Amino acid sequence: MTAPAVPAAPRAIRVPRQLVGTGTLLRFALRRDRLFLPAWVAVPALIVLATPGALDGLYGTASARASLFHQVAANPSFRALIGPLHGTSTGALTAWRVGVYAAALAAAAGLLVVVRHTRDEEESGRQELISSGAVGRRAALTSALLTALVADAALALLVTAGLAARGVAGALALGLGLGATGLVFGSAAAVVAQLTESARAARGLTAALLGAAFALRAAGDATTPDGSSAATWLSPLGWLENLRPYARERWWVLGLFAAAVAVQTAAAYALAGRRDLGASFLPTRPGPAAGRLGTAGALAGRLHRGSLLGWSAAFLAAGIVYGSLTDSVAGIVQDSAGARAIFRRTGGPAAPADAFLASMTGMLAMLAALFAVASVLRAHTEETSGRAEPLLAAPLGRLRWAAGHLTVAFAGSALLMVVAGLGLTAGYGARPAALLGACLVRLPAVWAVGGLAVLLYGWAPRYARVAWAVALAALLTGWVGPALDAPRAVLDLSPFTHLPPLPGAPVQWPPVLALTALAALLTGAGLVGLRRRDLTG
Structure with a gap:
């Protein structure tokens, strides 16, 4: 068969x-x-x-x-x-x-x-x-x-x-x-x-x-x-x-x-x-035979140096460009009711030039918040990669180690806004004190977003990257919300909308101080969590 x-x-x-x-x-x-x-x-x-x-x-x-x-x-x-x-x-x-x-x-x-x-x-x-x-x-x-x-x-x-x-x-x-x-x-x-x-x-x-x-x-x-x-x-x-x-x-x-x-x-x-x-085809150059960094803060500064320099150059260039565009954009804003409505929602009921400058300083502050989040999360990267553990095995406390990264996050974001103010002054050619003040008054909102990143990193490092979503949401709300005539309740979700839209508006200290206190509270709570939890690997 x-x-x-x-x-x-x-x-x-x-x-x-x-x-x-x-x-x-x-x-x-x-x-x-x-x-x-x-x-x-x-x-x-x-x-x-x-x-x-x-x-x-x-x-x-x-x-x-x-x-x-x-x-x-x-x-x-x-x-x-x-x-x-x-x-x-x-x-x-x-x-x-x-x-x-x-x-x-x-x-x-x-x-x-x-x-x-x-x-x-x-x-x-x-x-x-x-x-x-x-x-x-x-x-x-x-x-x-x-x-x-x-x-x-x-x-x-x-x-x-x-x-x-x-x-x-x-x-x-x-x-x-x-x-x-x-x-x-x-x-x-x-x-x-x-x-x-x-x-x-x-x-x-x-x-x-x-x-x-x-x-x-x-x-x-x-x-x-x-x-x-x-x-x-x-x-x-x-x-x-x-x-x-x-x-x-x-x-x-x-x-x-x-x-x-x-x-x-x-x-x-x-x-x-x-x-x-x-x-790689472009290997990193070896460092000196003898170490030159004696503190955790110096190490953090070295790790963040390239990033801070790059952001500073970008903020200076952006400030110069936006400052030089002010008079031209103010003219078209004055002639267009639609453009005038958009800029006045972001820059306040001021002259077109002031409204444009307030809008640009607000946008730069939102970008500075991204830098703050990135700097805070660099500490998280050092921890998860295993590079933080050898440092903490030495007589170095967690708070001292984290302080170096947080100093870069908060002081570095302040430096970015100062550089932006100098760029705006150079491009606009006038009002240095007003433009520098307009940049610095946005810092409490930047620090509040950075403080939230510290809180997430300290207590829930697994979800620390959620801080990116918060920073992007603030950017989206502050950038697109006014152009879309979003409800005030939606705009108020961003910390940046609570600050006075300088230049061209009176300084209102209560929201500035409240956001500064909130940033300090969030940062302190995050450091408490970092001190109590185990390291992640």
Whole structure:
């Protein structure tokens, strides 16, 4: 008898050896970032989706939108700040008003995600343990890029679906442009992660690339009214403008994004195959044979030195730029009822120039709060990486050790606001005392956000990164809330809205003192928790 035929087993999908384990690592990365990714996707998406309704109220007529179009075209300072306006529809105004800034947030998310799942993992030693199993050489890099792709695809989908009623083509162009910008900087971070030896350096260099892209776009937009400058075309943020959502879309510009992602991804893969795990092409220089740091505070200052210098340079440049734009922007604000309403909600019922300066100092203070949170959480990183434990094994108390990082967080944020005030004075050319006071009066709110980070780190280090969400929520509320005419109850959730909008408003000391006391209370409570709990590893 003939034996019955045995059905052939289904052929397994062959995965290249270099990518074995990518799916598992991708699921693990999405599981780890289950709070981080939704927040970073939701913030730019909410900014974009909430804008059309506010613009309908401010520029509800065709004549008002046409007037704004001509004002923007004739004002290079305003174009440098926001970008050129390519159309007069509400969709075109939305892409102009928030497109560049939403793209910058998407870019920041992309670079943070990729560095977190590549160089961060190698620096902590976790990648070496994972690579000892059945994991391909390029699986970690691939999973990091796919994680960024998932976040950018979600952002593109949300924006497209939310704005489809305003025009499907324009909504698709804006959504794809935002997602593609995030991928460009995510793939750039993948290259930088191969070149540098530390995650901090990788984040700093990629953030510098983002800052350079913004500066190139601003310089190019200031010279031409339609975004055709060569400097604009050198910036991925300029590509988003020239995609022209809701203004006769240029679909071929998406090819620039695709080419940049492909080239940078190929470069990252090539570099990843030519180095050892944990090594880099730009190794850190060895320190001196004899140590020069005698205290925990000196060590903290050395760890934060590069970050503080970079932030200070950025704040000085931003202050000079905003100060130099004051007179030009004040003119367009005076001529536009919509712009005047937005700036007066953030800058108070003052003259247009004072309202603009108050708005800019408020925005810089919100960014300084991000620095404070990052500096506090650096102590958390030192603890979880195991570098704090050898220090604390010596005759060094936890409070003395943490004091170095907290000094940088609070004194460093104060330094940033002083530098911003000096930059505003240099750019505006007048009123140094008023501008410096406007910057310093925002410090209690910055310290309150930093104090919350200390509280979370001291008592619940596992959830310390929630402080990022709080800082971003304050930034979103203070930046977008007034433009959207949000209810006062929503605006009051941010500590920054309780401070006097200097210059141009009288100083109100009760909220300043109350927020200062709140910051001190939160910081003290956090240090109590740090002293009582066990170290995390």
